[in-house]
Amino acid sequence: DTGVSQNPRHKITKRGQNVTFRCDPISEHNRLYWYRQTLGQGPEFLTYFQNEAQLEKSRLLSDRFSAERPKGSFSTLEIQRTEQGDSAMYLCASSSSEDSGGAPDTQYFGPGTRLTVL
Amino acid sequence: SQQGEEDPQALSIQEGENATMNCSYKTSINNLQWYRQNSGRGLVHLILIRSNEREKHSGRLRVTLDTSKKSSSLLITASRAADTASYFCAPRGRTDSWGKLQFGAGTQVVVTP
Numbered sequence: 001d002t003g004v005s006q007n008p009r010h011k012i013t014k015r016g017q018n019v020t021f022r023c024d025p026i027s028e029h030n031r032l033y034w035y036r037q038t039l040g041q042g043p044e045f046l047t048y049f050q051n052e053a054q055l056e057k058s059r060l061l062s063d064r065f066s067a068e069r070p071k072g073s074f075s076t077l078e079i080q081r082t083e084q085g086d087s088a089m090y091l092c093a094s095s096s097s098e099d100s101g102g103a104p105d106t107q108y109f110g111p112g113t114r115l116t117v118l
Numbered sequence: 119s120q121q122g123e124e125d126p127q128a129l130s131i132q133e134g135e136n137a138t139m140n141c142s143y144k145t146s147i148n149n150l151q152w153y154r155q156n157s158g159r160g161l162v163h164l165i166l167i168r169s170n171e172r173e174k175h176s177g178r179l180r181v182t183l184d185t186s187k188k189s190s191s192l193l194i195t196a197s198r199a200a201d202t203a204s205y206f207c208a209p210r211g212r213t214d215s216w217g218k219l220q221f222g223a224g225t226q227v228v229v230t231p
Contacts, residue, residue: 033218042206042221043161056218091161106151107219109161 002026004110006092012116013082020078021113025094032075033107034067035091036060043091049075050097082117089114121220122150122190122207128226137194139225141207142187148210150190151219152181156203164192164205197229 005024013019025032031050035043046065047057051072061067064082069075079086093107122141131137141150152164167174167183167190174181180193190209194201204226208219 035219040223042224043219045218045220048218058218093161106163106166108163111160 004092004094004108006090006110006113008113009111010114010116012118014118015084016081018078018080019082019115020076021090021092021115023075023077023092023094023110025074025092026096026108027073029094029096029108030072031095031097032069033093033095034075034077035093037089037091037112038087046077079115082115084117087115087117122209122222124205124207124222124225126225127223128228130228130230131197133198133229133231135197135229137197137201137227137229139192139205139227141190141192141209141222143190143207143209143211144188146212147185147188148212150183150207150209152179152190152192153206153208153219153221154203155206155224161206194227197227199229199231201227202229203227 007022011019033048034046036046037043045058046061047067049069052069064080067077089112091109091112093109095107122143125140147169149166149168151166153161154164155161165176165181167181178195183190204224206221206224208221
C-alpha cells in the first residue's frame with residue numbers, strides 16, 4: 001500500500017492559464033474525492049467518484065473546473081482560465097466501499113497539490 | 119448540510135499535558151470523524167464514532183459523543199511534540215450524502231517540549 005499520491009506537489013501559474021492535477025488513489029479503492037483547502041481553513045469538498053462515475057459536485061466547482069476518472073483508477077482535476085482566487089491546496093482522497101480494515105467511511109488523503117496563481 | 123465547528127481555534131500546551139478540543143454540529147448525525155493534519159503527514163483519519171456510541175478510545179486518543187448536546191470532544195493524553203497539528207471534526211449528517219466530508223476550520227494544537 002503506497003498511499004494516495006498526487007502530482008505535481010506544487011504548481012505556480014499565471015492568471016488565465018490552464019492547469020491539470022493528477023491523483024492516484026490506493027489501488028483497491030473504488031471511491032475518489034477532491035477537496036480544496038485555503039490557509040487557516042479546513043478542506044472543502046469539491047467532488048467525488050465511485051469507480052468512473054462522478055456522483056456529486058459541489059457548487060464550489062465552477063464551470064472552469066472539471067474532474068475525470070476515465071478508467072476508475074487515477075483522476076485528473078483541471079482548472080481552466082485560472083484566477084488568483086483558485087490559489088489553494090488541492091487534496092485528493094480515496095476510500096473503499098468494502099473497507100474491512102478500517103471504518104467504513106475512512107478516507108485516505110494524499111499530500112496535496114499546492115497551486116499558486118500569480 | 120452538516121459541518122462541524124471546532125473549539126478552541128488554537129491550543130498551546132506542554133509535552134505531557136492533556137489536550138482537549140470540542141466539536142459542535144447542528145443536526146442529527148450518523149457518525150462523526152476526527153482527522154489530524156500536520157505538515158509532515160498531511161490529513162490523517164484518527165477515529166470514527168457512531169451516533170449510538172458514547173465513547174471511543176484509540177491509543178492516547180479518547181473521543182466522546184453527546185448527541186443530546188450535538189457535540190463531541192477529542193482528548194489527547196500525555197501529549198508529545200509530534201501531536202502538534204490541526205485537528206478537524208467531520209460530522210456526517212443522516213441526510214448527507216455518504217461521499218463528502220465537511221470540515222470546520224479546525225483546532226490548531228501546539229505542543230512545546
